[in-house]
Amino acid sequence: MASYFKLILEERKNMGGSSARGLRRNGKIPVNYYYKDQDNLNFIIDQKVLHQAIQTGQHVFEISINDETVYVMIKDAQYNPITEQVIHIDLMRVRRTEKMTFSLPIVLEGVAAGSVEGGIVTQAATSIDIECFPTNVPESIIVDISGLELNSVISAAEIDLPEDVSLVSSEQTTIASCNPPKVEAEPEPEELEGDEEDMEGEGESEAPKAEGEGEAPKAEGEAEDQKDNESDSQD
Numbered sequence: 001m002a003s004y005f006k007l008i009l010e011e012r013k014n015m016g017g018s019s020a021r022g023l024r025r026n027g028k029i030p031v032n033y034y035y036k037d038q039d040n041l042n043f044i045i046d047q048k049v050l051h052q053a054i055q056t057g058q059h060v061f062e063i064s065i066n067d068e069t070v071y072v073m074i075k076d077a078q079y080n081p082i083t084e085q086v087i088h089i090d091l092m093r094v095r096r097t098e099k100m101t102f103s104l105p106i107v108l109e110g111v112a113a114g115s116v117e118g119g120i121v122t123q124a125a126t127s128i129d130i131e132c133f134p135t136n137v138p139e140s141i142i143v144d145i146s147g148l149e150l151n152s153v154i155s156a157a158e159i160d161l162p163e164d165v166s167l168v169s170s171e172q173t174t175i176a177s178c179n180p181p182k183v184e185a186e187p188e189p190e191e192l193e194g195d196e197e198d199m200e201g202e203g204e205s206e207a208p209k210a211e212g213e214g215e216a217p218k219a220e221g222e223a224e225d226q227k228d229n230e231s232d233s234q235d
Helices: 017-025 047-055 195-201 220-234
Strands: 009-011 028-034 041-046 061-065 068-079 086-094 100-109 120-123 127-132 141-144 152-155 174-179
Touching: 009 028, 017 028, 017 086, 028 047, 041 047, 047 086, 100 120
Parallel strands: 028 086, 100 141
Antiparallel strands: 009 041, 028 041, 061 068, 068 086, 100 127, 120 174, 152 174
């Protein structure tokens, strides 16, 4: 018979926010226990005991209610947004003979065949929903990717699940893929305007002008008038 970590609970007598804050200051955590067709019960658990229970990796725990041993799982937990410490938990009773749905983390194992060819493996799903007995919940779902080739994917339907564990998530759920690395296109060199014009004009140069070249020769009368004007200015 499997062994379960036992949670020691105390009855919670005072309710309200101020009472809950007082409990937390003393290292205690409020607990809400529920089961179908039964009234909810309120308990207190020591923070250290809860931490030890979580560290075991178990999903099902043992508690005692009115001298009766029952089995529960942590259905929900609230955390302090600053310290990230647990400030409240919900315990749900489970039947060890009834299957339940769990969301478990996915762990990829092995070296993909496509990665040997330079492919990059991408994990598309980090968790998956399965159904099993609460007494036989795996810590994680192992997915062997050694057969994952380049340009191919592994879907949830291809996962080799443990005995008495069935898939709840869609069979088409992509778990991992292997694709060639993306190659960034090199930018094309920009064409400078006027290059062609510069090429066409290359080698064509104007001959230097001789002194006075291009100027119309002065008429004889204009030269004499200029001399007269210079003489008048000297006077």
